[in-house]
Amino acid sequence: MRTFTALIATLVLCSCQTVPRETQRPYTLIDLTEAFAELHDSTIDLPAEQRVARFEAEIVPLFPEFYARSRYSQMSDEDYAGRIIRALDEFDDYRDEYLETAESFEQLLAPAYGAFAAAFPDIGEVGDIYLLHSLGEMDGGTRTFDDELYIIFGADVMTWAHPYDDEQPFFHHELFHVLHRRSFPECETIWCGLWTEGLAVYVAHELNPGASDSQLLLTVPEPIRQALDDNLAEAACAVRARLDSHDENDISALFSFERLNERLPPRFGYYVGFLVAQEAGRTASLQELADLDHAEARAAVDAALSAMADCAPD
Numbered sequence: 001m002r003t004f005t006a007l008i009a010t011l012v013l014c015s016c017q018t019v020p021r022e023t024q025r026p027y028t029l030i031d032l033t034e035a036f037a038e039l040h041d042s043t044i045d046l047p048a049e050q051r052v053a054r055f056e057a058e059i060v061p062l063f064p065e066f067y068a069r070s071r072y073s074q075m076s077d078e079d080y081a082g083r084i085i086r087a088l089d090e091f092d093d094y095r096d097e098y099l100e101t102a103e104s105f106e107q108l109l110a111p112a113y114g115a116f117a118a119a120f121p122d123i124g125e126v127g128d129i130y131l132l133h134s135l136g137e138m139d140g141g142t143r144t145f146d147d148e149l150y151i152i153f154g155a156d157v158m159t160w161a162h163p164y165d166d167e168q169p170f171f172h173h174e175l176f177h178v179l180h181r182r183s184f185p186e187c188e189t190i191w192c193g194l195w196t197e198g199l200a201v202y203v204a205h206e207l208n209p210g211a212s213d214s215q216l217l218l219t220v221p222e223p224i225r226q227a228l229d230d231n232l233a234e235a236a237c238a239v240r241a242r243l244d245s246h247d248e249n250d251i252s253a254l255f256s257f258e259r260l261n262e263r264l265p266p267r268f269g270y271y272v273g274f275l276v277a278q279e280a281g282r283t284a285s286l287q288e289l290a291d292l293d294h295a296e297a298r299a300a301v302d303a304a305l306s307a308m309a310d311c312a313p314d
Contacts, residue, residue: 066134071145140171186296189243275304279304
C-alpha cells in the first residue's frame with residue numbers, strides 16, 4: 001500500500017545481513033533486525049533518555065526514510081520518544097519469536113516469490129526488501145518516501161499477528177501490491193483502497209486455496225468474515241456511500257483499527273474488497289484484473305457492490 005496507506009499509517013551496519021546482489025536474486029534483503037536486538041541489549045540498563053538517543057544515533061541512520069523523527073511530524077517529542085521506549089521495553093516479551101522470524105524469513109520469501117512469479121511472470125526484480133523492527137507499525141507492505149517505493153516487513157508485528165508457519169499468502173499479498181502499482185496508480189479515495197487491498201487479498205486466496213482467514217489478514221484485530229457475513233448489506237452500503245471519500249476517519253474505519261459501529265469490525269474494507277474482486281474474478285483472470293485501469297476498476301467495484309446489496313440512494 002501507499003499513497004493510500006500513507007493516510008493509514010501516520011549504510012547497513014556490519015551486523016546486518018544482506019543477500020548479495022551477485023546472487024542475481026530478484027531482490028536484495030536488507031536485514032536490520034539484529035541491529036535492534038543489539039541496541040536493546042546494550043542499552044537495557046540506561047535511562048530512557050539515553051536509550052532514545054542511542055536509537056537515534058545507531059538505528060535511525062540505517063534507514064532514515066523509515067525511522068527519522070521528521071517522518072512523525074505530527075507526533076510530539078514525548079510521544080515519539082515513548083514509542084521507541086515501549087518497543088525497547090516490550091522486546092523481551094517476544095525476543096525469541098522475533099529472532100526466529102528473522103532467521104527463517106529468507107527461506108520463506110524465496111519460494112513464495114517463485115510461486116508468485118509463476119502466476120505473474122512480469123513481476124521481475126523488485127529491488128531492496130527491508131526486514132526490521134517496525135516499532136509496532138506494520139507486519140509488511142510498501143511505503144513511499146520522496147517518490148521512491150520501499151518494500152518493508154516488520155518482524156516485530158509478524159511475531160504476534162501471524163500465528164502460523166506458512167507466510168506464502170502474506171508474501172503474495174504484498175508482492176501483488178508491488179506489481180499492481182506499476183499499472184494502477186494509487187489514489188486517496190476509498191474506492192481505490194477497496195480495489196487494491198481487496199484484489200491483493202483475492203490474489204493471495206487464489207494462489208493459496210487452502211489459506212486461512214488469518215493467513216489472508218482477515219482476523220486482525222478481530223475476525224472480519226463472520227461479522228460481515230451477518231451484516232453484509234450494511235457493510236456493502238456503508239462502503240458504497242463512502243466510495244469517493246478521502247476522509248481519514250472513513251479510511252481508518254475501513255482499513256485500519258477504528259470502527260464505524262459495533263456491528264462492523266475494524267478493517268472490514270479488506271473483506272468487502274475481497275468480495276468485490278471475487279465477483280469481478282467470475283469473468284476475468286487474475287492477470288486481467290491486475291491490468292484494469294481506473295475507469296474499468298471503478299466500474300467493477302460499482303457493479304459488485306450493487307450485486308451485494310440494494311442500497312438506498314445516497
